[in-house]
Amino acid sequence: MYNNIVPELEQIYANCDNKLHFKPKQYHFTHELTCDYILLEDLQARGFEIARRREGLNVEHTNAVLAKLAQWHAASAKRVETRGDYPEEYVNSYFSQQNLTLIANINAAFNEPFADCLESYDLLTQEKEIILSYMKNMNELYTKFGSIDRQAFNVLNHGDFWINNIMFRHSEDDGVTVQEVLFIDFQLPKYGCFAMDVFCFLLTSPQWNIKLRNFDKFISFYHTELIRNLTILNYTKPMPTIEQINSQLEKYGLWAFVCAQRVLAVALLDSHENSNIETFMNNNKEGKAFKKRMFFNPKYVQQVKEILPWLIEKNYMHYMTQISQ
Numbered sequence: 001m002y003n004n005i006v007p008e009l010e011q012i013y014a015n016c017d018n019k020l021h022f023k024p025k026q027y028h029f030t031h032e033l034t035c036d037y038i039l040l041e042d043l044q045a046r047g048f049e050i051a052r053r054r055e056g057l058n059v060e061h062t063n064a065v066l067a068k069l070a071q072w073h074a075a076s077a078k079r080v081e082t083r084g085d086y087p088e089e090y091v092n093s094y095f096s097q098q099n100l101t102l103i104a105n106i107n108a109a110f111n112e113p114f115a116d117c118l119e120s121y122d123l124l125t126q127e128k129e130i131i132l133s134y135m136k137n138m139n140e141l142y143t144k145f146g147s148i149d150r151q152a153f154n155v156l157n158h159g160d161f162w163i164n165n166i167m168f169r170h171s172e173d174d175g176v177t178v179q180e181v182l183f184i185d186f187q188l189p190k191y192g193c194f195a196m197d198v199f200c201f202l203l204t205s206p207q208w209n210i211k212l213r214n215f216d217k218f219i220s221f222y223h224t225e226l227i228r229n230l231t232i233l234n235y236t237k238p239m240p241t242i243e244q245i246n247s248q249l250e251k252y253g254l255w256a257f258v259c260a261q262r263v264l265a266v267a268l269l270d271s272h273e274n275s276n277i278e279t280f281m282n283n284n285k286e287g288k289a290f291k292k293r294m295f296f297n298p299k300y301v302q303q304v305k306e307i308l309p310w311l312i313e314k315n316y317m318h319y320m321t322q323i324s325q
Contacts, residue, residue: 069198
């Protein structure tokens, strides 16, 4: 990604007289090393910073990220138009057949403790039944989610697009106005529906008081920016309408639930909570206890008890819509 794909996407804009960057500057040693490495600049030296994940982003910052994401998605679609498919590892990502057992284990590791916590979320009986039924079908839905609809508009997703992987540089005049946005940690790229990045970002990173209330406005803004950038890049294939955007969000709504259940829980985790990736992913006694602490976190409970009914209402947890795509 750092050596080839990201520079290619930046060059696509340069070819249209638009100089921009998606990632930090990259450096190379003058002599060859015997191992793979990625050497990046310290963005803090240029005034970049990561926002406070537990507080979330305001409207201005959210729109700034969506505008940059639309640039990324537009360039990634243009690249397919001019150069063909991405390498197989970006098309399949971790949704390949050999990872089905791993996916099933991860789903179990999260769904079991989450089911135990549902009673604390003040849900209606019907809502709980929908959620429990949905979780039972998640392994099948993951397989469907990983497949690509070649007739739809597809992009190269960042794949782990939340507040901790986004850095901001602000105006020196007021220290508040966003001047530039850069992305970091390109470790889970996935070619497919844009919903992967859009859901991950919008359900985990904006401030709670605007997350659901402004969701449709954010989607409309993203769509406007996407079309604007596709036009700049002289994209000749059909551009998605706002109706098609919303239809795709329903078809790929699995990722809305996954991110609300898992990534949001991490985003709202107390910074003093002792955690590591092994504990987070495990389904052993320690792993279950840790996830229950996440799911019972008051800040998480405040949000998820509103998000879950909203996901159902928006048709983002409709099994038949997603499995028959």
